[in-house]
Every structure is written in structure tokens, then in C-alpha cells.
Amino acid sequence: MEAHVKDTAPLEERIGYTFQNRKYLDIALTHSSYANEMKKNLSSNERQEFLGDAVLSIIVSDYLFHTFHLAEGDLTKLRAAMVCEKSLCEFARQFSLGDYLKLGRGEEMMGGRTRPSILADAFEALLAAIYLDGGIEPARRFVLGFVVDTLEHRDEFAFTDYKTMLQEIIQKNPEERLSYVLVEESGPDHNKSFVVEVHLNSNVIGSGRGGSKKSAEQAAAREALRLMGECP
Amino acid sequence: MEAHVKDTAPLEERIGYTFQNRKYLDIALTHSSYANEMKKNLSSNERQEFLGDAVLSIIVSDYLFHTFHLAEGDLTKLRAAMVCEKSLCEFARQFSLGDYLKLGRGEEMMGGRTRPSILADAFEALLAAIYLDGGIEPARRFVLGFVVDTLEHRDEFAFTDYKTMLQEIIQKNPEERLSYVLVEESGPDHNKSFVVEVHLNSNVIGSGRGGSKKSAEQAAAREALRLMGECP
Numbered sequence: 001m002e003a004h005v006k007d008t009a010p011l012e013e014r015i016g017y018t019f020q021n022r023k024y025l026d027i028a029l030t031h032s033s034y035a036n037e038m039k040k041n042l043s044s045n046e047r048q049e050f051l052g053d054a055v056l057s058i059i060v061s062d063y064l065f066h067t068f069h070l071a072e073g074d075l076t077k078l079r080a081a082m083v084c085e086k087s088l089c090e091f092a093r094q095f096s097l098g099d100y101l102k103l104g105r106g107e108e109m110m111g112g113r114t115r116p117s118i119l120a121d122a123f124e125a126l127l128a129a130i131y132l133d134g135g136i137e138p139a140r141r142f143v144l145g146f147v148v149d150t151l152e153h154r155d156e157f158a159f160t161d162y163k164t165m166l167q168e169i170i171q172k173n174p175e176e177r178l179s180y181v182l183v184e185e186s187g188p189d190h191n192k193s194f195v196v197e198v199h200l201n202s203n204v205i206g207s208g209r210g211g212s213k214k215s216a217e218q219a220a221a222r223e224a225l226r227l228m229g230e231c232p
Numbered sequence: 233m234e235a236h237v238k239d240t241a242p243l244e245e246r247i248g249y250t251f252q253n254r255k256y257l258d259i260a261l262t263h264s265s266y267a268n269e270m271k272k273n274l275s276s277n278e279r280q281e282f283l284g285d286a287v288l289s290i291i292v293s294d295y296l297f298h299t300f301h302l303a304e305g306d307l308t309k310l311r312a313a314m315v316c317e318k319s320l321c322e323f324a325r326q327f328s329l330g331d332y333l334k335l336g337r338g339e340e341m342m343g344g345r346t347r348p349s350i351l352a353d354a355f356e357a358l359l360a361a362i363y364l365d366g367g368i369e370p371a372r373r374f375v376l377g378f379v380v381d382t383l384e385h386r387d388e389f390a391f392t393d394y395k396t397m398l399q400e401i402i403q404k405n406p407e408e409r410l411s412y413v414l415v416e417e418s419g420p421d422h423n424k425s426f427v428v429e430v431h432l433n434s435n436v437i438g439s440g441r442g443g444s445k446k447s448a449e450q451a452a453a454r455e456a457l458r459l460m461g462e463c464p
Contacts, residue, residue: 050308054290054292057285072281075279
């Protein structure tokens with residue numbers, strides 16, 4: 001094994017997936033700068049990146065479609081935010097993908113190992129590797145871990161503000177009290193679905209479904225806002 | 233049933249798919265102009281179009297990735313050509329999708345039933361309907377019928393010129409004779425794979441795999457060209 005090529009077992013452990021055919025993993029980690037340097041017809045990760053782009057899109061789209069009762073325009077914006085280079089690069093950094101890449105000498109010297117475009121492309125190629133090796137379900141589990149986490153914890157997604165918006169409207173009248181009640185929890189562990197009602201005093205003023213309690217609460221708050229005429 | 237709403241059984245027959253839950257089909261056929269006119273919270277096909285866009289991409293990408301040994305840039309161009317409005321509109325016209333759409337009065341009067349953007353969007357929404365109702369496999373069969381046919385019969389796809397390019401080079405020497413030999417045929421009916429060798433006199437000068445004999449011949453010709461140094 002060449003000195004700069006890391007053992008990939010820790011990577012498989014961190015991403016929670018063990019390859020049956022490590023060829024796909026090897027290709028995912030091979031940047032074109034390395035393949036070009038080696039010549040001898042070595043495959044770079046570019047073709048897998050092409051496929052991974054589409055695998056990512058169907059997984060994220062399917063999840064958003066079923067989780068959020070948003071209009072097409074909002075779904076499209078959310079999807080774009082999840083699959084953009086910035087997000088993919090953040091996902092890749094969470095498991096130090098850059099450390100495992102095979103880069104050409106020039107690219108290595110110019111800091112390619114931390115370059116966002118290289119990390120985002122390699123993330124897509126790795127996703128395709130899981131898809132080619134194990135099918136759509138392990139690919140889905142891999143991606144949704146990052147996506148759900150991002151949707152729940154990144155403040156810049158506008159829809160996470162529905163609860164706050166609703167709270168601000170309701171608290172103008174100090175006697176009113178808002179509460180969120182979980183009324184349903186279903187589905188297998190990796191694909192749970194929650195239904196939450198938002199109550200104003202003892203009245204149900206909205207309900208929503210989501211892949212987490214938090215996103216179901218947001219959906220419920222959004223419905224309440226819509227029914228109150230506060231939100232498109 | 234309203235006068236302008238067609239019975240959808242002939243449509244199901246033409247596309248070769250019968251819905252278990254016709255709700256998805258109804259939504260796919262409902263243009264936003266009709267939903268807006270009806271009010272009463274009728275769902276238009278826009279959310280399904282969002283999902284169908286991604287379903288289309290994974291099916292076409294997976295097919296191209298496995299069928300053509302092309303570089304990422306060529307795969308991306310081919311995918312773009314297959315999923316563009318022009319192609320989707322042609323697919324939709326082949327089974328008269330426009331005849332089954334529910335449009336608002338204004339849109340109907342302005343010729344919406346034959347508008348390319350409306351047909352392409354409805355095609356994606358219909359694809360999502362099949363995916364939601366029956367999963368990825370019937371969606372794949374539905375789309376690949378159009379895609380494979382288009383790849384084989386539309387002359388503007390540059391890679392269909394490999395055989396011609398090879399022929400033109402070979403015929404400079406009138407004694408040489410090119411022939412294509414099918415050496416393998418495998419896979420189920422809806423997802424066949426062919427391997428073809430291209431022979432120069434009695435020598436194999438290239439081989440290629442494809443989802444049809446024609447595309448396998450093109451792949452074989454391309455390999456021969458590449459080995460001759462004629463083609464990147």
C-alpha cells in the first residue's frame with residue numbers, strides 16, 4: 001500500500017456501511033488528478049459522481065416530499081439547499097472524507113484535500129458507491145442521517161421559524177397558551193414519521209407530519225399560521 | 233364526471249400501467265390552473281412534478297451509467313438531452329398525455345393542452361404517480377421505453393456516429409471488411425444487456441455492451457476507434 005493511501009476500514013466504520021465490493025469505494029476515493037498521474041487506465045470518481053448526483057436527488061426529494069407539506073417552490077428551495085456544494089462539503093467533513101482521498105501530487109500541494117468542490121464531488125461518488133454496492137436503502141440511510149440533522153439544527157432554513165412566528169403572534173394576548181402534542185409515531189427506526197398537533201388552550205389549531213418531532217411541530221405551526229391567514 | 237374530463241382507462245392502457253391508487257394519477261393530470269379555478273384545496277400536479285424530476289434523473293442516470301462506457305462529461309450531456317423539456321414533451325405526445333389533462337378555462341383557451349412546458353411537467357408528475365403507486369421498477373420500465381427508443385432513433389446524439397466514423401476510416405482500404413457480431417445477450421426482458429464485437433476481417437478490434445444491439449454496436453465501434461487512436 002502506498003504511504004499516502006489510508007486504510008479505509010475506519011471510514012467504513014464512521015459511515016456505518018461495510019462494502020461487499022471495495023472496488024466502488026476505491027473508485028469513489030480516487031480523484032481525477034491521481035488517476036491522471038497514475039495513467040494505466042485507472043478509473044477516477046467522476047462517473048460515480050455523475051450517478052451519485054441523481055441518487056442524492058431522489059433520496060432527498062422523496063424524503064422532503066413525504067415529510068413536509070410544502071408547496072413545490074419551497075420543496076425545490078429546500079432540496080437545492082441540501083444538495084449544494086456547501087452542504088455536501090459539510091457532510092463530507094463530518095467523517096473526514098478528505099483524509100481518505102487519493103489525490104495527484106499537484107492537487108495535494110494546492111490543498112485539494114480540503115477544497116469544497118473536491119469534497120462535495122467525492123461525497124456524491126461515495127454515495128453512488130454505496131448505491132452500487134448495496135442498493136438504494138443503505139444509500140438512503142447514509143444520506144438522511146446528514147439531511148435530517150441539518151434540517152433540524154441549521155437556523156438558516158426559514159421554515160424552522162414557524163414555531164417562533166406562531167409564538168410571537170399568540171403571546172400578544174397573555175392569556176393564550178400554545179402547546180404541541182405528539183399524537184402519532186409510526187414507521188421503522190430509520191424512517192420514522194411523527195404527527196404533532198398544536199393546541200391553543202384546549203383547541204387544535206393545526207397539525208403536521210414530519211420525520212422528527214421537531215419537523216412535525218414546525219409543520220403543525222405552519223398549518224396554524226396558514227389557517228390564521230398569516231402565512232402563504 | 234365533468235364533460236372535459238376523459239376516462240383515464242385508455243391512458244393506463246397506453247402507458248402499460250394500472251394504478252392501485254388512482255389518486256396519484258388524478259393529481260398528475262391536474263394542472264395548477266384547474267386546481268386554482270376549483271379552489272376547495274384541490275391538489276395540482278406541482279408537488280408530484282418536483283418528485284418526478286428526481287425519479288426521472290435516477291432512472292436515466294442509472295441506465296446511462298451502466299449502458300455506456302462514456303466519460304462523465306458525455307454522460308451528463310446525454311442525461312441533459314433525455315430529461316430536457318423537448319424530450320419529455322415528445323414522450324408525452326406519444327401517448328397523448330395532453331388529452332387527459334385537467335386545465336383551467338383560461339389555460340385551455342390559450343392552447344395549454346399542447347404547450348411543451350405543461351406536457352413535460354405533467355410527464356414528470358405522471359412518472360412520480362407511478363413511483364408513488366408502484367415503486368421504482370414500474371417507473372423505470374415506463375421511462376426507459378422512451379429513453380432507449382430515443383437513444384436508438386434520434387440522429388442528433390453524437391455517439392450514434394461511431395459506427396459511421398469507423399466505417400469511413402476502414403473503407404479507405406477497399407479490401408477491409410467490417411462486421412458486428414452479437415456475442416452475448418442477458419438479463420430480463422425489460423432490462424436486457426447485449427455484448428457486440430466489431431470484427432475487421434477476422435480480427436476482433438473492439439467490443440461493447442449496451443441496452444440494445446444498436447447501442448452495443450456503437451460502444452464496440454467507439455472502443456475500436458479509441459484503440460486506433462481516433463477518438464478520445
